[in-house]
Amino acid sequence: MKRRIMAIILTVMLMLGCASCSLFNLTNTKPSFRTYKEIEEFYSDRDEIEPAVSGDHRVFQKTVGGLLHALDKKDKKTFKNLCCKYLLDMEDTDDLIDDLFDGFRGKIKDTSPMDGDFQARETALFSKDEPSAYYSDCFYIYTSEQTYELRIGMYSVHENVDDGEDFIGITNIQLLTLDRAYGLKRLADTLDDNLYLDHYTFADGNEMDVMKDRDCFIATSFGDSKGFIVAGFESNHIRKIYKLMDDPDTISLSKFRKIDFEDADEVEEFIESNQPYAINDETGLTYYIYNLKGDDGKIYFYTNDKGAMSYCRVMDDGLIMSKDSEVIYDISTK
Numbered sequence: 001m002k003r004r005i006m007a008i009i010l011t012v013m014l015m016l017g018c019a020s021c022s023l024f025n026l027t028n029t030k031p032s033f034r035t036y037k038e039i040e041e042f043y044s045d046r047d048e049i050e051p052a053v054s055g056d057h058r059v060f061q062k063t064v065g066g067l068l069h070a071l072d073k074k075d076k077k078t079f080k081n082l083c084c085k086y087l088l089d090m091e092d093t094d095d096l097i098d099d100l101f102d103g104f105r106g107k108i109k110d111t112s113p114m115d116g117d118f119q120a121r122e123t124a125l126f127s128k129d130e131p132s133a134y135y136s137d138c139f140y141i142y143t144s145e146q147t148y149e150l151r152i153g154m155y156s157v158h159e160n161v162d163d164g165e166d167f168i169g170i171t172n173i174q175l176l177t178l179d180r181a182y183g184l185k186r187l188a189d190t191l192d193d194n195l196y197l198d199h200y201t202f203a204d205g206n207e208m209d210v211m212k213d214r215d216c217f218i219a220t221s222f223g224d225s226k227g228f229i230v231a232g233f234e235s236n237h238i239r240k241i242y243k244l245m246d247d248p249d250t251i252s253l254s255k256f257r258k259i260d261f262e263d264a265d266e267v268e269e270f271i272e273s274n275q276p277y278a279i280n281d282e283t284g285l286t287y288y289i290y291n292l293k294g295d296d297g298k299i300y301f302y303t304n305d306k307g308a309m310s311y312c313r314v315m316d317d318g319l320i321m322s323k324d325s326e327v328i329y330d331i332s333t334k
Contacts, residue, residue: 032056032116033237036108036141042066045081046169051157053124053131056117059156060135064114067152067170068141072108076101084155084169087216096218100175103222106145112230113237114139122153130160136172140230140239147225149181149241150174153215173218178228179203180221182241183282188212229278231289231300231319242278242289249275250291253314256299261312261329267303289319299328 041058043049043066052059063082070078076097080088087093114120120135136153151174158164176184183203188196198210202221210219232239251274260266271288277298280287287302292314300321301312312328315321 032058032118033113034061034116035113036065036068036111039065042069043082044070044078046084049154049156049168051131051133051168052117053126053133053157058116060117060120060137060154061114063154063156063170064137064152068108068111071101071104074101082170084167084171084216086163086166086214087169087171087218089166090211090213090216092211093218096220100173100218100220103220104143104148104175105222106143109142109144111142111150112140112232112239115237119237125160127160132158132160132164134158134171137237139237146222147178147228147230149176149178167214167216171216172212173220175220177221177223178225178230178241179223182228182243182280229319231278231315232321234320234322240280240287241282242280242287244278245276247275248277248291250293251299252293253296253299256290256312256328259312259329261331262334264303271303289315301329 039058039061041062043062046063049063050057050059067079067082070076070082079101080097083093083097115135115137117135120137121133122136123132123134125132133156134153135156136151138149138151141148141150151172152170153172154170155164155167158167161167180202185201187199187201189199190196194214196212198212198217198219200208200210200219200221202208204223206221208219208221210217227244229242229244230239231242259270274290276288277291278289285302288300290299290301292298297314297316298319299312300315302310310331312330313321314326314328316325
């Protein structure tokens, strides 16, 4: 009898679980990163955007891919058609889009991987009467002349506010060359409940103010990405900007294998004695990339707040760490 009762309970639980998955369409939660060149379909108008709340319908990639395609083709009409009405109605938006097109250099070769819907979805309300879904991501655009960091956000549906239809499409765009994105600091002044003035301070000391109205804005600043690179992991879309160093040393892989990574003094002595290929020190920690001799690629590592090594791994010449890259040291395994 007990077995029958238990079987019935398990069956009901399984049926409820399946119903829940069906109701919210959350079964496809695997990473679905894609680069611009891998996106098979683009939207060309915000009216095409599927009002999805859950699952991965590639709404984000189709919208952003369409925007990039319009930018690459110098097609301002389609670019604007993918922006939300509220953004387009803001003062100075036309001038800001003109500045964006004027400052964008080269033809798009590709991007770093961008999120699919599941990863990009920042907020979602599942109510049938008032659904809402907001997506955002940051990735890099590689053109024939420059490299850009793009931060972008959009709504696919926004029915929990009276004027929600005005927010369907791209709501905000921040497009910067690498020298502008590296070390960027932002402070915001609240002007009223929905209006903000962001103060951007770039690493070279230049400043720029950006008006944000209900999180709708366009922010662009263009310099020169020469002297900066992008590096990261193949297993996800995460990339960091690194500043190239003058006269980097070339070091044998065997030398790295001999380092006692748990000895902070030895690690510090190595860092002081060898010039890296590139560094990133934006977060309080310092991330290093070193040249390796021959065809061994490069080495990536960073230290913890006590100066001891936390992670050390080989990366290929494309500055990407694949799942097959050799791990020299990983403190999490100790």
